[in-house]
Amino acid sequence: MKIGFVYDAVFPETIGGVEKRIFEIGIRLVRKGHEVHLFGMKYWDGPDTIQRNGLVIHGVMPSYPLYTNGRRKILPAIWYALRLFFPLLQNRVDILECQNFPYFSCFSAAFISRIRRIPLVVVWHEFWGDYWYDYIGRAGVMGKLIERLCLSLSPSLLVDATTVRDAMPQTGLSVSPVLIPCGTDRSSIAEIPASPVQSHVIFVGRFIPEKHPEILVSAISRLKGKIPDLYAVFIGDGPMMKEVKSQVMNLGLLSHVLMPGFVADHAEVISYMKSSRVCVLPSEREGFGIVGIEAILCNLFFVTSNHPRNAAQDLVRPWNGVVCDISPESVADAISTCLQRYGTSQEYADERRDFCYRHEWDTIAEQVEEYYTTVLSLH
Secondary structure: OEEEEEOOOOOOOOOOHHHHHHHHHHHHHHHOOOEEEEEEEEOOOOOOEEEEOOEEEEEEEEOOOOEEOOEEOHHHHHHHHHHOHHHHHHOOOOEEEEEOOOOHHHHHHHHHHHHHOOOEEEEEOOOOOOHHHHHHHHHHHHHHHHHHHHHOOOOEEEEOOHHHHHHOOOOOOOOOOEEOOOOEOHHHHHOOOOOOOOOOEEEEOOOOHHHOHHHHHHHHHHHOOOOOOOOEEEEOOOOOHHHHHHHHHHOOOOOOEEEEEOOOOHHHHHHHHHOOOEEEEOOOOEOOOHHHHHHHHOOOEEEEEOOOOEHHHHHOOOOOEEEEOOOHHHHHHHHHHHHHHOOOHHHHHHHHHHHHHHOEHHHHHHHHHHHHHHHHHHO
16 A cells, blocks of 8 residues: 555654654554655755655645644644645555644645545544634634534544544544554563652643643642652643743742653653653643553553543553542542552553553554555445
């Protein structure tokens, strides 16, 4: 197969979960003998088209910052969608996969799929619905409309979490979305040594309101009375960084919290995880949550929220973590529960082995390949 992935961000220049998924699946499809193209923004110097790890990567336009104040910019997304047409026409593929976000590119991919008569797969990492009004106010009516229109662009729909599938409206869909989760590379994680920085709690993510790092800081403050040597590591950066640093200082937590900022080396992030006990992601809006998978594979307990737009809660089982409300009290109680259970993970070796297999990139790439083959056979 000749496969085309459509997404503006490119790994490793940007390290979000979506671009990581495309990269990991893409390189494995190449190993299986397929030709894989990625049509994204150009983050590199030199020719517009390069090869990396066997992937053919097309820079359809110069790269631009994707976020402002923690929110996706609209104009770069529109410009990217417009610039997609010629590269997609020039480089014919057998099947296109487009990520649902940031939406406009879905319409470009759908147009090309129709005139080229090739199937289009749309992968849904989130479905917002009425959340659009919370995100951009009254203008959310347009976001909600565009999102619903995207549902009609292709009968081939993938989701990476049951929470996302359950949030999608069932009326009007000609087929049920197929669930294929995201994953990680267990063998590479196993080779990374633990950091000398020992911690009880770790947070990995952007410092934005939706991820609520401030809630975790408040939870740490509540716990330090019970656990005098409590230590937490916050990895990441973002518009809330200054606010969270001030909160740490005002609550007298400077000796309890390490904030190294954005850590570009993924191996270093994993090493911090391996030296911790509980990974906490008190997010109200999350895609699949690759951080949670990595934490579980590092034998950490995983604490996340029960918010309906948090797909990361799909990862939690009775043996590997706790789902809780988004409040300092609930998060503190969940952390305390997990710390008391720490060291019991070996009791669930079979469950962990099954979880690891289902969330291995090799397993997921095979599922994606089988799905593409089915879609092509029905087209």
